[in-house]
Amino acid sequence: MPKTAKKYKLVYLTPALYVAGGVERVLTLKANYFAEHYDYDITIILTDGKDKPFFYPLSPKIKVINLDINFEELWTCSFIKKIFVYLKKQRLYRKLVEAELMRLRPDITVSLLRREINFLTDIKDGSKKIGELHVNRANYRNFEADDANCVKRIFAKFWMRNLVSKLKKLDSFVVLTNEDRQAWPELLNVSVISDPLSFVPTQVSMMAEKRVMAVGRYVYQKGFDLLLQAWSIAEKTHPDWQLAVFGDGDRTQYQKQMRELGIDSNRCHLNGPTSNIQQEYVNSSLFVFSSRFEGFGMVLIEAMACGLPVVSFACPCGPRDIVKNGEDGILVENGNVEAMADALSRLMGDDTLRRSMSQSGIMNVRRFNIEQIADCWRTLFESVKKDC
The missing domain is CATH 3.40.50.2000 (Glycogen Phosphorylase B;)
Incomplete structure (x- = not known):
């Protein structure tokens, strides 16, 4: 990292870190690298998994705040109850996120594009807002088109239109592939940064096993x-x-x-x-x-x-x-x-x-390699902050 490079204060928003998922692994890899190699001040804000151990090791330099919203409760609710419970939890989530961002005053807030995308760009904490998507557009919040009825299809179109309007307000919207970038023609703020390789192999195949x-x-x-x-x-x-x-x-x-x-x-x-x-x-x-x-x-x-x-x-x-x-x-x-x-x-x-x-x-x-991918993110951070 260049000696003159700025050391940013970052906040990441994601549901949990106790699961062995790809999103959790990639976030941990990047956050660890930023904290250890770039000396970024990083806070990860969670909503679920209170008191559960993180699946992937996290640098001790990284701060974690668990808001304990417990959106996972929705998995066990009936359809009608789920609506009321969700709305209550979503209001609480917005209130707590806004309070934390106003307290932390980060340079950049990164959303993993879950429930916070509905309100994140409305929070006036002074941070630049970035969203990163880890699935392709066609399968983001897939409404199971094979068995979708008319009501579901109408809802899916309304949901996507609302999502696009929120994504337009981001300072940058990051997708993983050039192919998926073409799937968002409505947006002018799309960047492509791939996921990093999760490990550096200590050996390679000798091509001996059939x-x-x-x-x-x-x-x-x-x-x-x-x-x-x-x-x-x-x-x-x-x-x-x-x-x-x-x-x-x-x-x-x-x-x-x-x-x-x-x-x-x-x-x-x-x-x-x-x-x-x-x-x-x-x-x-x-x-x-x-x-x-x-x-x-x-x-x-x-x-x-x-x-x-x-x-x-x-x-x-x-x-x-x-x-x-x-x-x-x-x-x-x-x-x-x-x-x-x-x-x-x-x-x-x-x-x-x-x-x-x-x-x-x-x-x-x-x-x-993580070095190359991290440098792409550093360049993006500098780009969104250059006008400040």
Whole structure:
């Protein structure tokens, strides 16, 4: 950090830090770096998880204020009760946030775009207001379009119109990919800053194990049903390879699908979460990414940093910004099972190509190192404050 660089006072607003989520991990990474390397004065304001330990280690230099609003109570309320409880809690939240910001007088307030976006820009504490979004627009507060009735669709349009009006008032609105930036044509204040790589690998794959790896929760979004369809084709041409999936959630339906597809259970393993994801990357030689949609795709850059070439659906949003098609991986049409199977077969059968892509990926993902990402944020902070 340049000696003349300004040391900012930052406030982050997010619901909680006790969960093992991607947003929580990225916020912790960035806040720790800003506090330790830039000497920023950082306060994180929470609404939930009172007295629960933080999942990711937080620098002792960072101050945390838990307002104990307990929005999580809404999860157990009936629909009618939920409306009244929400309105009461939201009024309290605004009152307490405003009091804290007026007391702290930060240079910059950063919202993770939860409930505070409804009032944040109206608080006159003197701070610049930045919002950062960790999902793509199409799946931000998704109203389940497949089963949405007319009332839900009308509400969704009204909600999005109101959201856009709030986002316009921000000093900057940060998204994760260039692809998603194009999804906000109404806004002139959009910046793109990717998530940082969550670790620096201590070793990389030697490309010795004939194993394809995938990571993610066992949910519709991650597309493991599509992956299994592709694998049922690819495994037939490469009987010496195996597939290993790691993730949290209910695997029952996917295990049933394996049986229905006749997949060899000795070579396809649906595992639970792992406590040593780096070692699992290193023990593999190819990474497959089957998501239907994403906000970014952290596991892609993790796998590439560990030396794995990738086969990925070109889903919105993330893979197109991360993977250099034909250089460090192969992008295939989103949802195209046959194309994914072909790409997997091609890479499983070409050791030279895998090794070439491995080396390219290791080099290419350096742009996601925390040093580079933090510098992008520092530049943004300086930009929004330059007129003060």
